[in-house]
Amino acid sequence: MAPRVLISDPLSPAAIQVFEARGIAADVRPDLGKDKERLAGVIGQYDGLVIRSGTRVTSKILARADRLKVIGRAGIGVDNIDLRAATARGVIVMNTPLGNSITTAEHALALMFALARQIPAADHSTQAGRWEKNRFMGVELSAKVLGVIGCGTIGSIVADRALGLKMKVLAFDPFLTADRALALGVEKVELDALLARADFITLHTPLTEKTRNILSAENIARTKPGVRIINCARGALLDEEALAAALDSGHVAGAALDVFVEEPAVRSPLFGRDNVVCTPHLGAATTEAQDNVALQIAGQMSDYLLTGAVSHAVNFPSITGEEAPRLAPFVALAEKLGSFAGQLTDMEVETVTLTYEGTVAGLNVKALTAAAIAGLLRPMLQEVNVVSAPAIARERGMVVEETTRAATGDYESLITLTVVTGRQARSVSGTVFTDGHPRIVNVQGITVDAAFAPFMIHVANEDRPGFIGQFASLLGEAGINIATFALGRDTAGGDAIALVAVDSPLPADLIARARALPQVKQVNALAF
Numbered sequence: 001m002a003p004r005v006l007i008s009d010p011l012s013p014a015a016i017q018v019f020e021a022r023g024i025a026a027d028v029r030p031d032l033g034k035d036k037e038r039l040a041g042v043i044g045q046y047d048g049l050v051i052r053s054g055t056r057v058t059s060k061i062l063a064r065a066d067r068l069k070v071i072g073r074a075g076i077g078v079d080n081i082d083l084r085a086a087t088a089r090g091v092i093v094m095n096t097p098l099g100n101s102i103t104t105a106e107h108a109l110a111l112m113f114a115l116a117r118q119i120p121a122a123d124h125s126t127q128a129g130r131w132e133k134n135r136f137m138g139v140e141l142s143a144k145v146l147g148v149i150g151c152g153t154i155g156s157i158v159a160d161r162a163l164g165l166k167m168k169v170l171a172f173d174p175f176l177t178a179d180r181a182l183a184l185g186v187e188k189v190e191l192d193a194l195l196a197r198a199d200f201i202t203l204h205t206p207l208t209e210k211t212r213n214i215l216s217a218e219n220i221a222r223t224k225p226g227v228r229i230i231n232c233a234r235g236a237l238l239d240e241e242a243l244a245a246a247l248d249s250g251h252v253a254g255a256a257l258d259v260f261v262e263e264p265a266v267r268s269p270l271f272g273r274d275n276v277v278c279t280p281h282l283g284a285a286t287t288e289a290q291d292n293v294a295l296q297i298a299g300q301m302s303d304y305l306l307t308g309a310v311s312h313a314v315n316f317p318s319i320t321g322e323e324a325p326r327l328a329p330f331v332a333l334a335e336k337l338g339s340f341a342g343q344l345t346d347m348e349v350e351t352v353t354l355t356y357e358g359t360v361a362g363l364n365v366k367a368l369t370a371a372a373i374a375g376l377l378r379p380m381l382q383e384v385n386v387v388s389a390p391a392i393a394r395e396r397g398m399v400v401e402e403t404t405r406a407a408t409g410d411y412e413s414l415i416t417l418t419v420v421t422g423r424q425a426r427s428v429s430g431t432v433f434t435d436g437h438p439r440i441v442n443v444q445g446i447t448v449d450a451a452f453a454p455f456m457i458h459v460a461n462e463d464r465p466g467f468i469g470q471f472a473s474l475l476g477e478a479g480i481n482i483a484t485f486a487l488g489r490d491t492a493g494g495d496a497i498a499l500v501a502v503d504s505p506l507p508a509d510l511i512a513r514a515r516a517l518p519q520v521k522q523v524n525a526l527a528f
Contacts, residue, residue: 003069003305005048008033008055011074012291015050018298024048024305040064048301050074051081059085070094070304072297075284078314087315094300094312098153099293104283105157108202108232111256114277115228116141116200118254121274139199142166147198149214150205150233151176151186152381152395158202159186170194173205173396174348174380178422180397188348195222200230206381207234217242220252228254232283235260244269247276258283314385327367330360330415333430333438334368335386336452336528337417338375340428340440343526344458345376351399351420352376358407358414369402372417411441440486446497448488453501456526462519463489463496470517475502478510495521 003024007015010030019026027046032039033055043049043065050072051057057071062085071081073095086093114120117138125132146162148155151171159169163185171186172194181188191214194201201223205211215229215238223229229252231238240261246252247270254275260268263281270276284290296312303309310316334354354369367386374389384392393400407414411431418427429442440450444460461467468487475482481503489496506525514523 003047004045005050005301005305006032006043006046007050008039009050009052009074010054011050011052012294014291015074015294015298018295019302022302022306024302026050030054036061043068047305048072050297050301053077053080055080057081057086062086062089062091065089065091070301072301074099074293074297076100083315092304092310092313093315094297094304094310095314096293096296096300097312099296100284100289101153101157103286103289104232105154105161105204106286107258107279107283108154108158108204108230109161111230111232111258111277111279112141112146112200112202112228115230115254115256115275118274120277141200144168144199145170145197147172147194147201148186149173149191149194149201149203149237150211151181151184152204152392154233155202155204156184156395158204159184167200170198174346175377175392175396175398177348177350177397180395183397191219192222195219196224198224198227200228202230203233203237205233205237207236208380210380212236213239215239215243217245220246223252225251226253228252228256230256232258235263235265241269247273312385316386327363329432329436329438330363330368330413331371331386333432334372334415334417335375336438337415337428337430337440338372339378339528340375340458340526341417341419341426342376342379344426344522344524345419345421347421347423348396349376349398349419349421351401351418352393353401353403353416353418353420355403355405355416355418356414357405357409357416358412360413360415361404361406365402365404368415369400372415373398373400376417376419414441416442440499443488443497443499444495446488446490446495448486448497448499450486450499451484451501452528453483454528455502455505456528457498457500457502457506457514458522458524458526459498459500459514459520460522461496461498461517462521463491463493464519467496467517467519468498471498471514474510474514474517475500478507480504480506480510 005019005024005026007028016026040061043061047067048070052074059082068091070092076095076097078095081093118136122136144167146167147170148159149172151173162169169186170189172191176188217239220242256277258279259281300311354372356365370386370389373393374384374386377384377389414431416429430438430440432438483501483503486499511523511525
């Protein structure tokens with residue numbers, strides 16, 4: 001029987017043509033997306049579900065989806081899908097992370113032009129019958145400095161177009177290597193340098209805990225007087241109140257926003273200003289972009305339903321059904337090793353080396369490497385997944401190397417992840433014991449034995465008497481309960497590490513106090 005796909009949101013007809021050409025029956029019912037009860041009543045008849053932002057795929061709907069194999073999101077965001085429930089039921093969730101890139105980049109440039117020449121205010125004035133030619137004095141883009149915060153797919157397109165406008169482009173992106181910056185023709189800088197030098201600043205970074213309010217009141221104050229700010233990424237990347245105050249003072253000459261902290265944005269401290277341009281999240285709103293995401297999701301879903309090929313999945317690695325049972329615990333290990341290193345890395349990664357020893361070397365190491373890179377990148381790029389991670393690493397100029405060899409030590413299987421930045425190399429090794437749970441067994445050449453936990457603390461210190469007691473007392477005084485405490489050192493009196501599992505997240509002020517303890521070299525709060 002031919003697979004059946006339900007399209008529950010409005011979608012370009014191009015998608016239907018792809019499904020039909022591949023022999024897949026597609027039912028177009030765009031009214032179902034807003035009616036959970038009706039959707040739940042029919043979902044059991046379909047192998048695939050195509051949605052946009054209007055359909056919410058809840059655990060209750062998935063519980064009725066007896067035949068469902070794949071959900072395709074025509075777009076990037078999958079926050080309207082219960083990923084945990086979908087994964088538990090073995091439903092692949094796919095998206096189209098690249099379909100809107102050019103459109104969003106072009107919208108950022110359009111806002112930059114509109115801001116530079118005050119086009120919306122001039123249009124309003126002229127159509128109101130006022131010929132205020134002397135009121136609207138703009139600025140040229142040529143020879144100006146554009147600061148791009150986040151130089152991934154969209155940011156690099158903006159940079160390329162800006163260079164064509166004869167602008168000087170600065171880029172701040174911890175994952176952008178020097179070689180990649182050279183290839184793009186941009187100058188890689190730290191954030192403070194970008195803020196101080198840029199005439200225009202455009203935001204193209206994902207929203208993570210590290211990037212939230214990256215344009216805070218303090219950082220806006222560090223910008224060049226007269227700067228103009230464009231945001232087509234995520235509203236919470238900047239402090240709207242602080243930006244309004246900077247506009248009032250004249251420090252910021254203007255702002256153009258397509259995204260807001262709260263959407264739909266029916267009110268904002270930025271509204272009602274001649275030097276602010278606002279659009280209602282139109283970054284992806286072009287005919288071409290809608291056709292692109294429709295064609296892409298239809299092609300991806302058809303490939304999976306007909307051949308089992310998986311692409312741009314957000315909840316499952318690219319592995320076959322036969323490989324999955326043996327590979328699953330090592331996928332979890334690789335991703336956690338990557339996350340461990342990623343949470344300790346605060347500058348661009350140049351090289352990542354994965355070494356597989358023993359039995360694991362004979363498995364599908366490509367899937368393991370993808371999981372490790374996803375874990376490494378996720379602290380900065382939360383939307384990354386095991387399928388998209390290798391492409392994102394290549395896009396940022398990272399060199400990813402794999403080595404396989406026979407077992408040389410005490411472990412039947414061992415994975416070692418080594419991350420090289422411009423400042424240092426960091427390595428961490430792990431294995432899977434017979435209980436199926438991943439463990440850390442070596443950090444920076446120091447042997448240790450620690451199970452991963454949801455909340456952990458990594459401490460690097462000098463091996464001195466009394467240190468562990470001081471550190472444990474600090475946690476106890478703060479009401480932090482210790483679950484496990486794993487220690488290791490290279491030599492007596494030399495370098496030592498502690499991996500501490502705790503029952504709750506650590507407040508920032510406690511981390512600061514821990515870093516102030518004698519003999520401490522590094523303290524990091526980790527979450528898995």
